[in-house]
Amino acid sequence: MNKLQITQMADKYMSHEMIRLHTELPEFPDGRISLLYTVLSHQPGAASQKDLLAIVTSLVQMGLDTHDMVENSPNPAKSGMIGMRAQQLKVLAGDYFSSRFYHLLSQAGQIETIRQLSEAVCxxxxxxxxxxxxxxxxxxxxxxxxxxxxxxxxxxxxxxxxxxxxxxxxxxxxxxxxxxxxxxxxxxxxxxxxxxxxxxxxxxxxxxxxxxxxxxxxxxxxxxxxxxxxxxxxxxxxxxxxxxxxxxxxxxxxxxxxxxxxxxxxxxxxxxxxxxxxxxxxxxxxxxxxxx
Structure with missing residues (x-):
């Protein structure tokens, strides 16, 4: 699977009309995701899970990177209502991606992976x-x-x-x-x-x-x-x-x-x-x- 296919696979779970129309998202971490996916493909014990693991890691990383785009102290007079809404949407988008990560792993019964990724986020x-x-x-x-x-x-x-x-x-x-x-x-x-x-x-x-x-x-x-x-x-x-x-x-x-x-x-x-x-x-x- 190439970078484009991995991005498309993850985008299926990140796509949301309000987010797409009203806020900017960070660059997709395709290099590290491709690195993880490729190496997992050569691990007998993990190869069958590589698609799921690549998707959820994409979601968590995008959630972190989206939250990083939120300004700590936006100036309301400078940014205006549209700017403030965009900031709020970045927060919500990051939370949305994280919720998708939990949902996918819990559905697959990957509770230990949830714990490991949550500890990594902390x-x-x-x-x-x-x-x-x-x-x-x-x-x-x-x-x-x-x-x-x-x-x-x-x-x-x-x-x-x-x-x-x-x-x-x-x-x-x-x-x-x-x-x-x-x-x-x-x-x-x-x-x-x-x-x-x-x-x-x-x-x-x-x-x-x-x-x-x-x-x-x-x-x-x-x-x-x-x-x-x-x-x-x-x-x-x-x-x-x-x-x-x-x-x-x-x-x-x-x-x-x-x-x-x-x-x-x-x-x-x-x-x-x-x-x-x-x-x-x-x-x-x-x-x-x-x-x-």
């Missing part, structure tokens, strides 16, 4: 509290920013470690973490390319850590000045540094894939890292070539 929320608290207090460096981002993306998927067997059980946590880190770096690279959400980007934390004292002071005082941030990102070669970090993490991910025991699985996973390779201008290196 842990993710604890990580978010710590992350946002550190950001607000300005007690965060660029590497910690990446680490927190990867933790938040990988949290749900780590709960499936128990579904793996043998070597896969040992490699799964590292595989998910490394893949999630690549996703975070790719997202940060796209922020710079599109010049969007710059005030909450890796580049800002990098400059606050590595910049001159004067630049750090100016950036701290003028965090909402997008033009200032753009000029500083260029001054400190943030795009090039992110590209180098993504190349490094992608290389580590490729090395990790070679430790898997199934050549077939390696071939099936290879397309999932293509976006990382393309973003950094690397030539395609297929698993077949590496395996000789």
């Amino acid at each position: 842990n993710i929320n604890r990580i978010k509290m710590n992350f946002y608290g550190r950001m607000k207090q300005m007690k965060l460096n660029a590497e910690e920013y990446l680490h927190f981002g990867a933790e938040l993306k990988s949290g749900l998927f780590l709960s499936f470690t128990g579904f793996m067997s043998g070597l896969y059980e040992r490699l799964w946590p590292e595989l998910v973490e490394r893949f999630s880190r690549c996703e975070v770096l790719l997202h940060e690279l796209r922020k710079v390319e599109k010049m969007s959400s710059l005030d909450s980007s890796w580049g800002v934390w990098h400059i606050l850590q590595e910049g001159t004292e004067e630049d750090r002071r100016i950036l701290t005082d003028r965090r909402e000045d997008q033009n200032l941030i753009k000029s500083m990102l260029h001054k400190y070669d943030v795009s090039e540094k992110l590209g180098a970090l993504l190349r490094q993490s992608t290389g580590q991910l490729q090395t990790l894939l070679q430790r898997l025991q199934s050549d077939k699985l390696i071939r099936e996973l290879q397309p999932l890292i293509e976006p990382f390779l393309q973003a950094t201008g690397q030539q395609r290196v297929t698993a077949l070539k590496e395996l000789g």
Whole structure:
């Protein structure tokens, strides 16, 4: 099953006319879902459940990501009634996706999976509290920013470690973490390319850590000045540094894939890292070539 089919499969349970018409939803986590689905397909004890597990994980992740889009303190005068309604719908949409997750698993008698995913959600929320608290207090460096981002993306998927067997059980946590880190770096690279959400980007934390004292002071005082941030990102070669970090993490991910025991699985996973390779201008290196 490819990414499009997985997305369509999950969309059947997420589709709601009011949500579709009146609010924006986050990007579907097709990379991590495809990673989970593909690896589960090679686990004798879990292969028969892969469709259900991929769907419910999609629903939970979309619920979390939708709630993350809700502004903490929207300005009614600025957003107006339509804006406030959109915010309320994001909350309701996130809750709706979560309710679908519980319903599907309870119907299938997967009570233990409900518990595991619920515990993962609680842990993710604890990580978010710590992350946002550190950001607000300005007690965060660029590497910690990446680490927190990867933790938040990988949290749900780590709960499936128990579904793996043998070597896969040992490699799964590292595989998910490394893949999630690549996703975070790719997202940060796209922020710079599109010049969007710059005030909450890796580049800002990098400059606050590595910049001159004067630049750090100016950036701290003028965090909402997008033009200032753009000029500083260029001054400190943030795009090039992110590209180098993504190349490094992608290389580590490729090395990790070679430790898997199934050549077939390696071939099936290879397309999932293509976006990382393309973003950094690397030539395609297929698993077949590496395996000789």
